[in-house]
Amino acid sequence: MGTFGGLSIASSGLTAARKxxxxxxxxxANANTTGYTRQRVDQSPLAQTALATHATQSSVGxxxxxxxxxxxxDxxxxxxxxxxxxxxxxxNASSSALSSxxxxLNEPGANGLSQVMNDFWAKWQTVANNTGTTAAGQGAANALIAQGQLVGSTVSAGxxxxxxxxxxxRAGAASVVSTINDTAARIANLNTTIRALSAAGSDVNSLLDQRDAAVTSLANLAGASTRSNADGTIDVLVGGNALVSGVTTRTVVLGGAGSFSTVASSPVKLTWADTGGGVSLDGGDIAGRIQSLQPADTTGGGAGGVFAEAAKAFDDIARSVADAVNTVHRTGTTAxxxxxxxxxxxxxxxxxxxxxxxxPSTVSGVAVADGTKGNLDNTIADRIAQIGSTAGSPDSAxxxxxxxxxxxxxxxxxxxTTATTAAAAATTAQTSVGGVDLDEETANLVIYQHAYQASARVISTINDVLDTLIRMGT
Incomplete structure (x- = not known):
């Protein structure tokens, strides 16, 4: 290689070091930028491009x-x-719904239904101990009626x-669905830009960072996964079906009941807007939300949606306490x-x-006696007072x-907690791979600075050699 070849080598070294x-x-500059992935320069040696002859020496590259x-x-x-x-x-979505x-329920607690029911049975016992139309009897009956009304208002409020x-x-789930569609559209738009710029040989690393962040957001929202395409785009899959296919996207909608009164006949579900078919969900926030919106389990196993199961529990205890009390009360006689x-x-x-x-609104509507033992008999009131402690009682249910x-x-x-810990560990692992380590970057700055200075020194040395040769020829 001639002297000018050496200048070319040194010049390429300067270019590589500068880059x-x-x-x-x-x-x-982006060490603290969320979602930024560390970048590195990829280099390769330029090999000899001309064959050596008897007149030229072999090049080192x-x-x-x-x-x-x-x-x-990674x-x-x-x-x-x-x-x-x-x-x-x-x-997280499931835990939040269940915890709310x-x-x-306020259980256990003074305002919980369990305590309200205990006080209701106690009021029946007080009536049993104060029969008749005396002041004490009327007071006990009025307290019982008020406590019965409190039972009704408590289950109604629940x-x-x-x-x-x-x-x-459901409103929250609808908002999440809107975010899913917006995020999918953003990924499709990024795919379009990435494909065009990649074909033109432009740098798309910042766009890839944005796309990765959007994909992680979709994974969080709907359990999405990806597959890569040859043109630089990706497909985003939800439940094995494509939500994003390269530069095109589909839309999902929240179907089923729009009000709680119809949830039993029309369960809430996520569907494809174009076909109306159900979206199979493998996880994500929307899956947890939709699960909580499901109807109550008709078998009584409690595997339905948490809100419908709670409503069913209040319906069941209202029905059971009314039926249990009425069954005995009908056999009794009032004053x-x-x-x-x-x-x-x-x-x-x-x-x-x-x-x-x-x-009943007064003591005259409360049946206390069995009708065969006189006006002061308390048999019926006493029997009702014991309902709460019997096997299969509304309280036990x-x-x-x-x-x-x-x-x-x-x-x-x-x-x-376990899943959140695993997610944090995965994010930490990702950061350890693609995050910026300022100590490492500082060391790289020194290395590349020395490389630049060394290449410049080569050019300076060759320049001195050429100057000496020129002077020798004069």
Missing amino acids: ALEVTGQNV DGVRVTGVSRVT TVVTARVNSTASSAAYW VETS YTAASNAWADA TGATGLDFFSYSSTGSPALTLSVV WATYVSRLGSQTATATARS
Whole structure:
């Protein structure tokens, strides 16, 4: 290689070192930028391009070439970030819904239904101890009627709270669906730009960072996964079906019941807007939300949506306490001799919890005696007072529901904690691969600075040699 070939080699070294310094500066500038992936310069040696002859010597090469600037990523780690984000979002949504319902029950507590029911049975015992139309008897009966009304208002408030929570949860799910569609459209737009710029040989690393962040967001929202295409675009899959196909996207909609009253006949589900078919969900926030919006389990196993299960529990206890009390109360006799009366009433076609009410308004409507033992007999009142402590009582059924809900909440919370820890670990692993380490970048700056200075020194040395040769020839 001639002298001018040496200048070419040194010049390529200057170019490569300068480019490496620029990339290192870009890394340092974005050290605290969320979603930024560390970049590095890819280089390859330029081999000898001419055959050696008897008149020329073999070349050691033609210098160095910058082949591109790549992002430092690990596809396996990135896939793990997305999968763990999906799982964490699902369990976080499930845990949040269950915890909100559990908190609303106020169990155990002075305002919980269990305590209200205990006080109701106690009021029946007080009536049994103060029979007749005396002041004490009337006072006990009035207190009993008030406590019965409190039972009705408590179950009604509980049912209403579950219904309102369902409506809020559905509105939240609809908002998430809108975000899913917007994010999918953004990925398709990024695919379009990335494909065009890649074909033109432009740098698309910042766009790839944006696309990766959007994909992780979709994984969190809907359990999305990806597959790469040859033109630089990606497909985004939800439940094995493409939400984004290269530069095109599909839309999902939240179908099913729009109100709590119709959820039993029309379960909430995610569907494809173009076909109306259901979207299979493997995880993500929307899957957890939709699960909480499902109807109650008709088998009584408690596997339905948490809000519908709560409403069903209030309906069940309203029906059971009314039926249990009325069954005994109808056999009793009031102070005025009336028989066959109900203490509670509720709608046979609507919600028992919303319609539960107390029939008597005074002591004359409360059946205390069995009608065969005189006016001061308390047999019926005493029997009703014992209902709460019998096997299969409304209280035990309510306790079973509260216990089951507590167990479900604890399980979901534990799984949420585990999944969140796994997601954090995956994100840490991703950061360790693609995050910017300022100490490392500082060391790189020194290395590339020395490389630049060395290449410049080569040019300076060759220049001195050429100057000496020129002077020798004069």
